[in-house]
Amino acid sequence: MISGLLFQIARVFAVLSLVSIGGANAVLPEIRRQIVDVQGWMNDAAFANLFAISNAAPGPNIILVSLIGWQLAGLAGLLVATLAIMIPSCSLAFVASRAMTRWSDKRWVGLLKEGLVPVALGLILASGISMMRTADHDALTISISVATAIFVVFSKRNPLWAIATGTCVSVAALHFGLLL
Amino acid sequence: MAGRIVVADGGDRPRHSLDLVGADMSGHGPILAYFGPPFKAGHSPDSYAGGMNETSNPENPHGDGPRIVSKRELFLGFLKIGLLGFGGIAPWARHVIIEERRWLTEKEFAAILGIGQILPGPNTMNASVMIGDRFQGIPGVLVCLLGQMAMPLVIVTSLAVVYESFAAVPEVKAALAGAAAGAAGLVLGTALKMAQKIKPTPLALLVGAIAFTAIGVLQWPLVPVVAVLVPLGVAAAALEPRA
Numbered sequence: 001m002i003s004g005l006l007f008q009i010a011r012v013f014a015v016l017s018l019v020s021i022g023g024a025n026a027v028l029p030e031i032r033r034q035i036v037d038v039q040g041w042m043n044d045a046a047f048a049n050l051f052a053i054s055n056a057a058p059g060p061n062i063i064l065v066s067l068i069g070w071q072l073a074g075l076a077g078l079l080v081a082t083l084a085i086m087i088p089s090c091s092l093a094f095v096a097s098r099a100m101t102r103w104s105d106k107r108w109v110g111l112l113k114e115g116l117v118p119v120a121l122g123l124i125l126a127s128g129i130s131m132m133r134t135a136d137h138d139a140l141t142i143s144i145s146v147a148t149a150i151f152v153v154f155s156k157r158n159p160l161w162a163i164a165t166g167t168c169v170s171v172a173a174l175h176f177g178l179l180l
Numbered sequence: 181m182a183g184r185i186v187v188a189d190g191g192d193r194p195r196h197s198l199d200l201v202g203a204d205m206s207g208h209g210p211i212l213a214y215f216g217p218p219f220k221a222g223h224s225p226d227s228y229a230g231g232m233n234e235t236s237n238p239e240n241p242h243g244d245g246p247r248i249v250s251k252r253e254l255f256l257g258f259l260k261i262g263l264l265g266f267g268g269i270a271p272w273a274r275h276v277i278i279e280e281r282r283w284l285t286e287k288e289f290a291a292i293l294g295i296g297q298i299l300p301g302p303n304t305m306n307a308s309v310m311i312g313d314r315f316q317g318i319p320g321v322l323v324c325l326l327g328q329m330a331m332p333l334v335i336v337t338s339l340a341v342v343y344e345s346f347a348a349v350p351e352v353k354a355a356l357a358g359a360a361a362g363a364a365g366l367v368l369g370t371a372l373k374m375a376q377k378i379k380p381t382p383l384a385l386l387v388g389a390i391a392f393t394a395i396g397v398l399q400w401p402l403v404p405v406v407a408v409l410v411p412l413g414v415a416a417a418a419l420e421p422r423a
Binding site for chain 1: 255263264298307325347367372376382388399
């Protein structure tokens, strides 16, 4: 029985891995649809819980998938889900890496890399804004986001200082009733 | 020319210096003899078109040749990136790789992230595959992936165990809200800092602004936007080559 479940986990996430252009956040609705609607592995509330937990942990966003595997089938589920979501996309990245190196003296490779730079910059900026849209719901959280961004732009220090300060400010604000 | 960083790594990497650096660090054997495509006759750094070579790079003290990064350094670097990687790992990857360890220039990193973006999978994970492959071949890829996943997996499962008892505590909620707001600002600041350092040409700036507006403001779907913008970015690079 358990091996059947593991096989299903592997199949679902390996397919998701190959379509996940934009990372786990881009395919989040599809992950939810597969887990909740198609496979019926858990209900919406349980899925939302796992999403919240994975957001509170550091690391690549696909640890949500690892956590789903853990929830469904323990350690074996964790490993199978993690490998299934990683191996297909990482293999493609590896092939791309070799291709770029092999044809690195071709003009089009240089132009492609050069052309991707502004696209990547615009998309990172966009993901910052969409994260702010989710995380910032009052003047305090907006200030924390803006102050952190300013710190990152003007300081070479570890951004952890800014994150830790923001976290402390948020807890302190709760204590002193400063929630604006 | 002496200060040139060679981006197009692989075949033309000096093996002897790789071994000298790597030998005491990671105890590798002859397995390092081949990783990367075969050496190409006549491939010199100068033949690499596209302006990705930074002719002078004040940020990188190792400007006297290709930067060598051992497997141990890769593992520890990505372990740190994974451990710090709150709210996504891209800003932390940039901090560790560019500011702290200077493995790549700002622009190389942005280009690799861009390639990672158009492939399926998380962009930073794809970038780490390419970074691992560039410096240490397949073993490098594996240590980068293992490094970035190890701590997050331990932490996320631990959190899952204690979540029920802590999720309702107001202080925990406030701390998570503060950290999430900080993480959003971190991503925003990282993008601005990269743009500031890379100094895009006006056309490239326009492409970046369109990407930001389409995804960040209008919230259009990613795949078609990227499909349109990549050719535009390439056209911008071709029309306005960097000096």
